[in-house]
Each structure stands twice: as structure tokens, then as C-alpha cells.
Amino acid sequence: MSELLQAVLESDEKSDLRQFASELRAAGNTYLLRNDILNSFSDYCDRHQKDNEFHASSLSKLIYYTQEIILEDESLCWIIRPEIARQEVYRLWSDLSIEPMTVQQLLDVRDRFVNHYHPQEGDVLELDFGPFYDYSPAIKDSKNIGKGVQFLNRFLSSKLFQAPDQWLSALFTFLSLHRYNGTQLLINERISNQRQLSGQIKKAITFVSKLNGDKPYDEFRFDLQVMGFEPGWGNTASRVKETLDILDDLIDSPDHQALEAFISRIPMIFRIVLVSVHGWFGQEGVLGRPDTGGQVVYVLDQARNLEKQLKEDQELAGLTGLNVEPKVIILSRLIPNSDGTRCNERLEKVHGTENSWILRVPFREFNPNLTQNWISRFEIWPYLETYAIDSEKELLAEFQGKPDLIIGNYSDGNLVAFLLARRLNVTQCIIAHALEKSKYLFSNLYWQDLDDKYHFSLQFTADLIAMNSANFIISSTYQEIVGRPDSVGQYESYANFTMPDLYHVVNGIELFSPKFNVVPPGVNENVYFPHTRNEDRIQSDRDRIEELLFTLDDPANIFGKLDDPNKRPLFSMARLDRIKNLTGLAECFGRSKDLQERCNLILVAGKLRVEETEDNEERDEIVKLYRTIDEYNLHGKIRWLGVRLPKTDSGEIYRVIADRQGVFVQPALFEAFGLTILEAMISGLPTFGTQFGGPLEIIQDRVNGFYINPTNLDETADKLLEFANNCDRDPNYWYKISQQAIERVYSTYTWKIHTTRLLSLARIYGFWNYASKENREDLMRYVETLFYLIYKPRAKTLLEQHVHR
Incomplete structure (x- = not known):
């Protein structure tokens, strides 16, 4: 008990x-x-x-x-x-x-609660992924969840120590597999087994130790080839020696740090696919459209920085002479009726890169009235299997071969990543961004009432398929996986749940599996940087944004004229949907007369008019925002910009607000991570972020920002007023919080940290999957059963509805 x-x-x-x-x-x-x-x-x-x-x-x-x-x-x-x-x-x-x-009894209780318990009709299907993790190593302590690769490295190094012949043989074979465009890398046929490898490493170390450390690899390449070593060890004599020393130490005395250091240097990733299917995926004019927000920013920044890191890694590995060209492809959806965007273009180069591209593949037509236009992320499911089949052909043509790593984004992109990785037999990574099950209360319990609108039966099934099939999972925060002592994590919510009359999930995901890794994203430092860096700011942009935010008269795009533009600005920028809760922030402002006397509220939030959007939730929020403004008579105190800004402007907006010692408020009812929080903090804006979700791990309360409970409007208003009062009492208070916010981002949330870690993970999980000989086929067959017997029939039914619309 x-x-x-x-x-x-x-x-x-x-x-x-x-x-x-x-x-x-x-x-x-x-x-x-x-x-x-x-x-x-x-x-x-x-x-x-x-x-x-x-x-x-x-x-x-x-x-x-x-x-x-x-x-x-x-x-x-x-x-x-x-x-x-x-x-x-x-x-x-x-x-x-x-x-x-038991869990089964609990799920029966939940079914009874919604009057969907029918024992006389037979048992409901039970899904249990638990047995498939019994043969895998498992983390013991919950505080180490999300540190999967650290655990795996320790596990692998202990195996190397306990059974050196078996694991060194696996390492030797793994090293001999690597090629680039037919060119052998790392070791050649002159080294025939792991014992010979150990001796030749020592000979090579002796040889390179006598060379000048800066001597380029090409000048002694042939000497190493005679010893059995091909390109990939380093670009200079000192780098080659360093890599060989790490491997020598690993062979003689296995250590988890040496294992990670060595595997992370292996040149084995050259081609990466980032899958982001739903929404409008582009580089201009898309942010703020339905289903189009932080994920687009995240994926574009990730692509740029992955290419940069791949090039750096391959230069350090000494592959320059092989004309290695790393390539990153963002796989998204082509929308023929592109509404002025470039989403109808098949191929678009990612700005600021040499070989990163957006590859857009259309949905098959079925009903052109739907498939030629934007489709809500809740309705996208029937098209994903054929989309994956068509995308495979496109990717193979673009890469002229298979990719080395496929990274899915969000539930739909993760399902496509599963289908592609399964067909191509490559490493699969998934990133949830947000799991809708956590965002919509009782969404699984009442799925039958909600399915016509949200199709959660498809989405939650897709989530189970993707998270169990993935080789590794990236989360931005620890609590995204397992929450906090007082709240359940997003992935944890899949551990057991019921979809009444459809299935019971007895064990949906093994939370203690080493596949989970916390790797937070970074910020595009070319766009988002401190407001004090005046040398990097363009005065004309600054003046234009200043006018846009505070004084410009443009009824087509801006609602509200400020009576006193010099008040401290409270600023927020997000899509107008229920979860982002900008209407809640407006109500918070409306209920506080003191806040209205001290501050203006400025919102950058999509559309101004219901007739301009096809998204039902956005329509509802537009109506609610107008109603709130009228109810609390906020005219003269609020400005609502219904504009889509280029990225450079969004960076300058934060800085202009900071120039006026404003604050950024992120009032979401739930936020998986919070990229806008990073953008605001690096700009130097004191930031108030929701306590529900990822911001709890970004912000250190009252040190470099503040937590708010967006469901408690009076408390939120009091915290904003307390901050304003502290600024009045101490002229340095605003600058103190501002500087600590900037330092927090630079120390922890950069794309350099993210991409280095991500590529290291991909290499280590690649080695683990090869060397452990872990038999995942039984798990994959179980996952496929779920896809073909649950997901696919329901997707087909939805497709038939679409065809007849």
C-alpha cells in the first residue's frame, strides 16, 4: 500500500x-x-x-x-x-x-465515468508497449530522465569493459562501414580485425606525434593509408593524434566520456531531413497564419545551424579534399493556392546557407478544393501515408541517395518521419513541439465528442506510433517528458489512458528509456540580439518599427490609437488561438485600473477581422478580443497589430519595446517550450512567462524573469504592477533584470550548443543500434499493426469525408 x-x-x-x-x-x-x-x-x-x-x-x-x-x-x-x-x-x-x-481497472473506471463501459460486448483493445522495452537498458532514477545519451554511454562503456572482444569487434566493424559517395573513410582493408586495429593505432600515434601539429592532413594522408587509416580522423596532425588518442584510451580502458568524445567525431552524417508538414512553411509572409508559428522559426534556424555544424565537423575530420557537401532538406507540404507566399514552389533555398533547402511535396489531389489549399493540422491525417511515399522518391532524387538522419516535427511530421525511416532504414528522431493531448483537457476521454473537429483518435495514435518507433526523442525541457512534482509531463500523459470504445493504453511509452534527451533550441543571434548593440541596428528600421508600434494610423492593419504612447509598454506577440491566450492577457489588463494608468498593452497577433481567416479558433479569439476591449473600455490604452512581419522586423520589435523599458508577457495557458521567451530575453526585455510548461525551465523566477499563472488574472496584474513599482523605486532594477535575461540565453540556449548535441546524439544512437544488435523488429511490427489496423482505417474514413466536401 x-x-x-x-x-x-x-x-x-x-x-x-x-x-x-x-x-x-x-x-x-x-x-x-x-x-x-x-x-x-x-x-x-x-x-x-x-x-x-x-x-x-x-x-x-x-x-x-x-x-x-x-x-x-x-x-x-x-x-x-x-x-x-x-x-x-x-x-x-x-x-x-x-x-x-491495476491500470486496466483504472481505465475501466474512466470509461464508466463517460458511460462507455460495455463489458457485456467484450473487452476493448489493450495497447501495451512495456514488454518491448524489457530487453533495453533503463534509467533507474527519475531525475536522470532526459539524459538518455549519458546513461547509454555509461552502459556501452561498461559493456566494453565487461566483454571487450565482442564490443571492440562491433566497434571495428562499425568503423569499417563508413563511406562517402563510394570513398572509404576511417579504416581500410589493411586492418582486418580489432586486435590489429589496436596495434596500428599505436603506430599511427607514434607517427603523427613526430609531425608539426599544424601539418595539414593531405600532406601525410598516404602514410596513414599504408597503416590502414583513411580520411576522417582529423584535418591536422594534432587533430588526428587527438582522435587516435581518444580511441586508444577507449580500447585500453573503456570510459563513457571517451566513448562519447570518440563516437561524436565519426563522420557518419552528411544528409539530414527535417520533416515539418502542416501549416504554411516559408521564409517570408507566413508567420501568424493558421498553424504557422514557432515551429517554422525553430526548423529554419535548426536547418541553418545543422548545415554550419556539419561543415565544421567535416572540416575538422579532414574531409575537405573529398569535396564533401553536407545537405539539409526541410520536407514540407506544397500548397498550390499559396495566397501570395512561396509555398507553391517545389524547391526553395534556405537563406544564409549553401546547401539547405525547403523541399515541398504536394498532397495527392483527391478533392482539389481541399488539397490545393491550406488544410488545418487537425485535418491533415488522411494524406500522410501517400505523402511519405511521394516524398521518398523526391528525397532520393535530391540527395542522390539515402539520408543519414530523419528528424520529425510535431505529430504529423513525426508520423511521416516514422514512415520514411522505416522504408529507408535510417535513424529516426522526433520532436513533439506540443502534444495536443496535454493541451486539451480530457481530450482522450471525450474523443468521440471532439473527433469531428479535432480528430484526436488519429493524432494520439500517430503520437504512440512515432514516440515508440523513434530511435531517439528530443525534448526542449525535462518537464515536457515527465512534468514536475505537482504536474504530469506531456509524454507522461501517454503512459496510460483510455480512448473509450477504441482502445485502452496500458503502457504507451517507457519514460525511463534512454531514448529521451533534453536538448533545448537556441535563438537566431543574427536577428535577435540585445537592444544595447546599437552598432548592429539600422536606424531607419528602428524608426519605422517605433512608428508602427506606437503612432502609425493604419486601420487596415492596426486597431487602436494610444492616448499616451509614452507609458511603459506591455508587449506580447503570438497567434490568436485559445492556448496562446492573448485574450486572457487583454482581460487581465482590463481588470486592473492601476495597470492601465501605468502601461499600454501592445499585441502583435495575426488578423484583425473574422472574414480574413478560415481558422475557427482564430475567429473565436478575434471576436473575444474585440468584446474584451469594449467591455473594459480599453480604447486609447491598447494597440492590436494584425500584421505578418518579416523576421528581421520581429527582432527589432523586441528591441524597440526594450528601448522604452517595456516588458514581454507570454500568457499561454500551456507552452511546450517558448521560443518567443528566448527572443525577448536575448533582446533584453524583462519577461513574464506562463508557469505552465517550458518557461519554468528557461526563466529563473525574479532573477532573470518572472513566472505568471495566466488563469489567475488578478495575481498576474499584481506581479506586473510590482515590477513597475520596483522600477520606479530603483532606476537600475529594469536594467538588472534585462542584463540577467541576456546572460541566461547566451549561457544555455544557443544553436551551437543545440546542433553539437543533436549530431552527437545521432551518431551515438546510430552506434548503439548497430553494436547492440538490439532486435527492434518485434516492436516495429507492433507499431505497424497499430498503424494499419487503427490509424489507416480511420484516416481512410476521414479522407472519404474530404472527398465529398
């Missing part, structure tokens, strides 16, 4: 537990989430005049760790999360007897 429950039942607090359970039942709410439970317990303590000491009691501790309570006729289903990534479930009877419940 749970230690938390046991402590209560063995104390005199047992009667309080009985009374609390009784009052929950009397209140009539039959499904309570954590916040409901905490509020109910607080009310209970107030009603029964419990003193402060009671809040440190065993019952109070039990309540804190209780995640859900579901009330049934005779009992309570009590779900406890005693620590991150672990769950316990109990049935609590009226006499306080306790019995543990």
Missing part, C-alpha cells in the same frame, strides 16, 4: 479522511483533478477550522500528491503520484478499506 495512505490510516487523521471523502461525495463533483482536490481540501480545512499545523499533516501530504479522484457509487478511485513518472491507484471504500487497482 502507498506509504502516504498508510500513514493516514495509522493515525488519528483517519476520521478526517473519512469526513473529507464524505463531503466530496456530497458536493456532487464526480471527477476531480489535482487543482479541484487542493481547493476542496482547502475549503474543508476552513469549514472545520483546521489550524496551520494540520497543513503539515499526513493527510495534507497525501492530498498534495493526489493527482485525481473519481467517485463511484460505492467507492473512490484514488490516483496518487508519489514521485515524478510513477503512479499508484487505489480503491477507497466507505469503511476506509483500501485495495490496489
